[in-house]
Amino acid sequence: MRVIAQGISKDYFRQRRDSNVFTALFPTDMTVSEGEIAAVMGRSGSGKSTLLNILAGLLSPTAGKVTYDDADIFAMSDDERSVFRNKHIGVIPQVHTGLHSLNVRQNIMLPYDMYGEKCPDERIDELLEKLGLMTLADVYPDELSGGEMRRLSIARALVRRPDVILADEPTGDLDGDNTRIAMELLAQAAGNGACVLFVTHDDEAAAYAHKVYRMSQGRIE
Amino acid sequence: MRFERSLSISNLRRKPVRTAALVLLTAFLSFAVFGGSLLVCGLRNGLSSYRSRLGADIVVIPNSARSKGTLDSILLQGIPGYFYMDSSVLDKVREIEGVEAAAPQFYLASASAGCCSVAVQIIGFDPDSDFSIQPWIRENYSGDISDGDIIVGSNITVPANRILSFYNTDCHIAAQLASTGSGLDNAVYANMNTIRQMMSNAKELGFDYFDSVPENKAISSVMIKVMDGYDIDSVTNDINIHIRRVEATRSQNMISGIANGLSKVSSVIGVLIAFIWILAVGILMIAANMIFNERVKEFAILRVVGISQKKLCSLVSQESLIISLAGAAAGIGAAALAVFPFGTAIRHSLDLPYLMPDAVTVTVIMCAAVLLAVVSGQMTSRISISKITSQETGILLRDGA
Numbered sequence: 001m002r003v004i005a006q007g008i009s010k011d012y013f014r015q016r017r018d019s020n021v022f023t024a025l026f027p028t029d030m031t032v033s034e035g036e037i038a039a040v041m042g043r044s045g046s047g048k049s050t051l052l053n054i055l056a057g058l059l060s061p062t063a064g065k066v067t068y069d070d071a072d073i074f075a076m077s078d079d080e081r082s083v084f085r086n087k088h089i090g091v092i093p094q095v096h097t098g099l100h101s102l103n104v105r106q107n108i109m110l111p112y113d114m115y116g117e118k119c120p121d122e123r124i125d126e127l128l129e130k131l132g133l134m135t136l137a138d139v140y141p142d143e144l145s146g147g148e149m150r151r152l153s154i155a156r157a158l159v160r161r162p163d164v165i166l167a168d169e170p171t172g173d174l175d176g177d178n179t180r181i182a183m184e185l186l187a188q189a190a191g192n193g194a195c196v197l198f199v200t201h202d203d204e205a206a207a208y209a210h211k212v213y214r215m216s217q218g219r220i221e
Numbered sequence: 222m223r224f225e226r227s228l229s230i231s232n233l234r235r236k237p238v239r240t241a242a243l244v245l246l247t248a249f250l251s252f253a254v255f256g257g258s259l260l261v262c263g264l265r266n267g268l269s270s271y272r273s274r275l276g277a278d279i280v281v282i283p284n285s286a287r288s289k290g291t292l293d294s295i296l297l298q299g300i301p302g303y304f305y306m307d308s309s310v311l312d313k314v315r316e317i318e319g320v321e322a323a324a325p326q327f328y329l330a331s332a333s334a335g336c337c338s339v340a341v342q343i344i345g346f347d348p349d350s351d352f353s354i355q356p357w358i359r360e361n362y363s364g365d366i367s368d369g370d371i372i373v374g375s376n377i378t379v380p381a382n383r384i385l386s387f388y389n390t391d392c393h394i395a396a397q398l399a400s401t402g403s404g405l406d407n408a409v410y411a412n413m414n415t416i417r418q419m420m421s422n423a424k425e426l427g428f429d430y431f432d433s434v435p436e437n438k439a440i441s442s443v444m445i446k447v448m449d450g451y452d453i454d455s456v457t458n459d460i461n462i463h464i465r466r467v468e469a470t471r472s473q474n475m476i477s478g479i480a481n482g483l484s485k486v487s488s489v490i491g492v493l494i495a496f497i498w499i500l501a502v503g504i505l506m507i508a509a510n511m512i513f514n515e516r517v518k519e520f521a522i523l524r525v526v527g528i529s530q531k532k533l534c535s536l537v538s539q540e541s542l543i544i545s546l547a548g549a550a551a552g553i554g555a556a557a558l559a560v561f562p563f564g565t566a567i568r569h570s571l572d573l574p575y576l577m578p579d580a581v582t583v584t585v586i587m588c589a590a591v592l593l594a595v596v597s598g599q600m601t602s603r604i605s606i607s608k609i610t611s612q613e614t615g616i617l618l619r620d621g622a
Contacts, residue, residue: 111527
């Protein structure tokens, strides 16, 4: 599946001295193809997360459109877009994302459970094993460290083998070893045909990308 | 739906303090609605029962009755009392145009001395002319009320030998009536011959209740049924004009004081229920808002993973439904424990007739209380979640970080 962004931009209404409009993302075009890994780098506030959230269909653009192959994600109804995201897009948000009422295993199974599907046990065990979470499978997120929580997010995003993986700082809380493991998992997914786009400050992570975009003040340079 | 149900149960279990606080709040709401409605219904029931047992359009009593205890204090509050007039009043009443039926009643207060088993109000009636007492006695007792027989109210303790003595007159308890929620529950009923015997014995024992009226000619009140087509007020006025030393009162007026009292109490309780409901819904709304604001990140994660707005609303609804049902069960249970065993205490404290509603009414009130709790919970949770779902997930992720 190919992700194409055409002229997407995002304005926020924010009280400022000279204008009430703050442009977080200027009109941007971008294409990430099957099997491709793309990294977006830039300083904080440069518009990376805004770009990623728009691509994931989590934030509607002020202008432009995002298509997955031929499907315009913002032309879909909320129900359609939600199901589409569940089946085809694995999102790793920047924030820690463990649901506190579910243990690690249940959190990873969430994309399957949400639509009443059975999650293959071997897939969960594989991810728990690879991400070093096997001993924490029955633990609730309150007891996890930042790095463990990040690995949980990665496992949950990958569990359905999505066609598209969009990750916001996927290695943010990870040490060197875990960064390598996480990036190899993303590379493996790309090797299996997924298109991967991630936002990072980490040069080691960026080294896994086939293509690196650099953002500054809402523009891709 | 199964996912929403299981996740909502997990959410509630993992936050026991939050869940308990919301259940408690809903219980408070249900307690007020169920308990308050039960109280109002009980009072209305009591008045209705009292009204039906009065059974006459007009009641005639001697003028002197005011100084010796009024009819409503005897009948409603169960305060033993007596007053008498000559039985010739009965014939005079029957001559008044528009009077269809007139029946005498006899009131005798039993003494707390050794001649009487228990101090109660004794009410006598003439079996041949009575139309107000016998019909509702028949609802509980279909046998004959022979001379020497008595029917006792629900509050009277029936001895093992079923004999009570009044002024040394041994009487056999033929039946015990169901509760009316009024002073009538403390009364004893006998036919005219039995009560005349008691009155005669009372006089012999030195209890001179009868003033100048010979005890064998004394009656306490006359119950009147007015013919169809006649105005009750006009007949009442005719009696007051043509018959001396008596006071005719429309029976509706007699209970108007009670009805007014009941109306005031009902209004106060109604306002209280409304106030508590508004207060509880307000608190629920604030609590739901605060809780949902704390849960913004959780909702955002669910959206990221692919939950739709509809499914998210359904999840929140399920949580609210479980809380509402648990709270309603707790509140209704507590109200039932507070109201059901204390009917008599409530009647005494309010000084109004109080009769517990029947099972069907209680069930209807219970369903209404549950429904109100569920609707309130759904309303507050829907309003709060709509504020969340109206924002884009990207914004929620940023704000919830």
